[in-house]
Amino acid sequence: xxxxxxxxxxxxxxxxxxxxxxxxxxxxxxxxxxxxxxxxxxxxxxxxxxxxxxxxxxxxxxxxxxxxxxxxxxxxxxxxxxxxxxxxxxxxxxxxxxxxxxxxxxxxxxxxxxxxxxxxxxxxxxxxxxxxxxxxxxxxxxxxxxxxxxxxxxxxxxxxxxxxxxxxxxxxxxxxxxxxxxxxxxxxxxxxxxxxxxxxx
Amino acid sequence: xxxxxxxxxxxxxxxxxxxxxxxxxxxxxxxxxxxxxxxxxxxxxxxxxxxxxxxxxxxxxxxxxxxxxxxxxxxxxxxxxxxxxxxxxxxxxxxxxxxxxxxxxxxxxxxxxxxxxxxxxxxxxxxxxxxxxxxx
Numbered sequence: 532x533x534x535x536x537x538x539x540x541x542x543x544x545x546x547x548x549x550x551x552x553x554x555x556x557x558x559x560x561x562x563x564x565x566x567x568x569x570x571x572x573x574x575x576x577x578x579x580x581x582x583x584x585x586x587x588x589x590x591x592x593x594x595x596x597x598x599x600x601x602x603x604x605x606x607x608x609x610x611x612x613x614x615x616x617x618x619x620x621x622x623x624x625x626x627x628x629x630x631x632x633x634x635x636x637x638x639x640x641x642x643x644x645x646x647x648x649x650x651x652x653x654x655x656x657x658x659x660x661x662x663x664x665x666x667x668x669x670x671x672x673x674x675x676x677x678x679x680x681x682x683x684x685x686x687x688x689x690x691x692x693x694x695x696x697x698x699x700x701x702x703x704x705x706x707x708x709x710x711x712x713x714x715x716x717x718x719x720x721x722x723x724x725x726x727x728x729x730x731x732x
Numbered sequence: 733x734x735x736x737x738x739x740x741x742x743x744x745x746x747x748x749x750x751x752x753x754x755x756x757x758x759x760x761x762x763x764x765x766x767x768x769x770x771x772x773x774x775x776x777x778x779x780x781x782x783x784x785x786x787x788x789x790x791x792x793x794x795x796x797x798x799x800x801x802x803x804x805x806x807x808x809x810x811x812x813x814x815x816x817x818x819x820x821x822x823x824x825x826x827x828x829x830x831x832x833x834x835x836x837x838x839x840x841x842x843x844x845x846x847x848x849x850x851x852x853x854x855x856x857x858x859x860x861x862x863x864x865x866x867x868x
Contacts, residue, residue: 549782551765589755590783591762608782610764637783639758641751641775642742643791643806646825656829659747659821665780684830698838699765700845702780703801706831711811712822 538562540623542616547575548596548608549667551701552694558597558609560620562627565599567609577607579628586635587617598635604651605668638662647707683709742788743807743828745821751775751786758784766841767834769848774856776849778804778832787829789856795849802834802845 540560545567546553556569567575577599584600595612597620612620621632638645638658645664648655655666671689678684685707692701742748751773752758758777759770762784768777776792777784793805808828816822836842 551779551782591764592756592758592760594764596782610782637755639750639752639754639786640742640748641786641788641791642748643787643808643829644743644745644826646823647827648825659745660750663783665783665785667781671781685827686831696765698841700767700779700834700836700841701765702778702832703835704831704833705780705829707827708808708830709827710809710822712817713811713814 540619542612545609545611548590548598548610549606550692550694551699552692552696554694555611560623560627565609575607577601582628582630585624585628585630585632587620587632588635588637589614590637604653606653606666636662638664640664683711685709740788740790742791743809745812745816745826751788755784758786767845769845769852771848771852774852776804776852778834780832789852792849792853795846795853797842797846800835800837800839800842802836802842804832804834804849806830806832 538561542558544555545558546555547567554569554571554573556567556573558565558567564579565577581601582599583602586598586600588596588598590596590610593613594610595614595616597609597612599607599609601607617632617634624630624632638660640658640660640662642658645659646657648657649669650666652668652670653666654669656664658664667689672687673690674688676686676688678686687705687707689703689705691703695701740748759768762768762777764779764782764784767779768784770777773786774789775786776789777786779785787806791806793807795802795804797803806829808830812822836845
């Protein structure tokens, strides 16, 4: 038996992921690409040739995300899918965009340490099982400050998100700390000699 | 006596089990725009750019508020040891989160979050010191 796939796949109540606020809209997958339109007239369009990778991520127990990595390294995220939407999207994306929809898991470690990685325009916080805990585009950072009294401390301030609702709780600042590392013996020797020299002057 | 560390210290860079097996195991009421205090797992879930990120209560040092902001300070070691580096636990990009600041416009939610996190912290600290006494 042969199955003919539906040329259009449509989902309502889809919001743009990667942030807390944001209007819901309609996402349409067609043979010519993905198109999302919100009630307020905002839209997002992706052509199949721009798609580098398609991932499927569970973001809360009930809500799933279609995460599209596009040329240039940016991520476009669509939130609001249910678990059972996976199969139809997987099939559509494979048949029409020749992409395998991969299931990605977020980190559920619970630690406050991780590797900070720069991945194209994204800053990612990755746990030691190689899963992403969180990520944000560098463009969301309004200011980054290295503490003058403690050079191992970095503070990032984030742009105000003006799409927020009254009950949205949003992050405004994040501070990272890199613990110091023991100085290697020969480096220590060098440093001591330098200090000695300076002391004599 | 000898200072003993708690059984699971989520600030320590050792191989620790995940608190949740996966996101599906988060409390069912989890939503992406609000922090959630999970007393059962002794963990706080913080919303960060559309993902919910769990932090075990042992990672949290203290929490405070000023106006409509909640500031969470985390425990961080001041340095790595040579043993930790040799064991491969501390790759060059490894960093700790020291502080998160949130804007919580709803005063009820702000007071509630603050109280729940403080209560959980207190409970955890008490249990930890009781465990330590039992062992000695």
